[in-house]
Amino acid sequence: MPCFFAAALSLCFPKVFNYFDIIFLACFVSLIVLHFVQMAMEMDIDLETEDEVFVATTFRVAQIHTARRFLFGFSAFFGWCKMFEYLRITQSFAVMFFIIVGMVGKLVSFLVILLVGLLAFTSLDFLTLGTSRARSATFLDSFISRFSGSLGDGA
Numbered sequence: 001m002p003c004f005f006a007a008a009l010s011l012c013f014p015k016v017f018n019y020f021d022i023i024f025l026a027c028f029v030s031l032i033v034l035h036f037v038q039m040a041m042e043m044d045i046d047l048e049t050e051d052e053v054f055v056a057t058t059f060r061v062a063q064i065h066t067a068r069r070f071l072f073g074f075s076a077f078f079g080w081c082k083m084f085e086y087l088r089i090t091q092s093f094a095v096m097f098f099i100i101v102g103m104v105g106k107l108v109s110f111l112v113i114l115l116v117g118l119l120a121f122t123s124l125d126f127l128t129l130g131t132s133r134a135r136s137a138t139f140l141d142s143f144i145s146r147f148s149g150s151l152g153d154g155a
Contacts, residue, residue, distance in 0.1 A: 017085040020078045027075040031068060038064045114150075122146045 126142040
């Protein structure tokens with residue numbers, strides 16, 4: 001059954017750039033919805049009082065604003081990635097594009113191996129030192145500590 005869905009998806013979306021279009025459109029629609037939600041919430045804020053409702057509403061508006069900034073960032077990223085499709089028009093750009101696609105495939109393989117190794121060392125750190133070090137108190141803290149250590153931050 002999964003092979004049928006994979007075949008159907010490959011017929012509907014033969015190129016990866018079509019996925020970029022869908023993601024870009026989803027980000028755009030989400031941005032519009034979040035903008036209207038944020039505007040509606042901002043109208044409900046009473047600037048005269050500074051009670052718990054004011055703080056909670058202001059905090060929610062700030063969270064929506066942060067989500068909008070992330071969506072803007074993802075939209076810009078996928079917009080720039082979509083530009084690679086338009087650069088394939090000339091032969092010299094097409095060769096460079098295929099080289100980049102080949103490198104991305106190799107990088108994904110490397111990142112999977114790196115993630116498995118990082119998770120192994122994170123598990124070791126969390127299980128052995130989780131109760132004695134603040135940087136290993138949770139699995140996420142241990143993962144961040146090991147990742148920064150793999151980048152050369154030490155500790």
